Amino acid sequence: MSQDDINTSDSGLYVIVMSLNRPVKVRVGALGMVMFGRGAYLYTGSARRYLKKRMERHRRRKKPLRWHIDYFRKVSRWEFSVSFAGHSGECELARLVEQAVDGAIAHSRFGSSDCRCPGHLIHTTMGIKIISANLDILKRRGGF
Numbered sequence: 001m002s003q004d005d006i007n008t009s010d011s012g013l014y015v016i017v018m019s020l021n022r023p024v025k026v027r028v029g030a031l032g033m034v035m036f037g038r039g040a041y042l043y044t045g046s047a048r049r050y051l052k053k054r055m056e057r058h059r060r061r062k063k064p065l066r067w068h069i070d071y072f073r074k075v076s077r078w079e080f081s082v083s084f085a086g087h088s089g090e091c092e093l094a095r096l097v098e099q100a101v102d103g104a105i106a107h108s109r110f111g112s113s114d115c116r117c118p119g120h121l122i123h124t125t126m127g128i129k130i131i132s133a134n135l136d137i138l139k140r141r142g143g144f
């Protein structure tokens with residue numbers, strides 16, 4: 001995929017990376033109270049359109065709480081995001097991200113109300129710089 005394609009495409013997948021420097025207990029919509037340990041968190045999502053705007057929305061903390069991730073964003077630190085424009089298959093990407101950061105599902109069914117996969121929020125104790133490098137490799141490799 002060329003850089004032009006990445007810049008002009010308005011649909012696709014994204015991974016947003018956040019962190020907690022201490023454990024936090026927070027209500028996550030219908031999931032109820034959820035305990036999150038310290039470390040990094042990677043959330044995989046998709047946008048059929050307005051991919052960039054969706055990622056910007058995730059970055060903002062103040063907004064109506066709509067998705068599970070909105071509740072978690074309220075309490076977490078923003079690190080960075082990666083777009084996979086033109087790609088589909090967010091559940092598959094979530095599994096690849098889980099492997100890439102040697103992580104685990106943060107909470108069963110988090111972010112997966114509309115699908116049947118185990119969850120779209122991955123927790124890892126890996127450092128942010130290594131996570132960034134590993135996501136770069138994943139993005140360059142593509143093929144999912």
Ligand SMILES: [Zn+2]
Binds near residue numbers: 090111115120
């Ligand atoms: Zn899923």
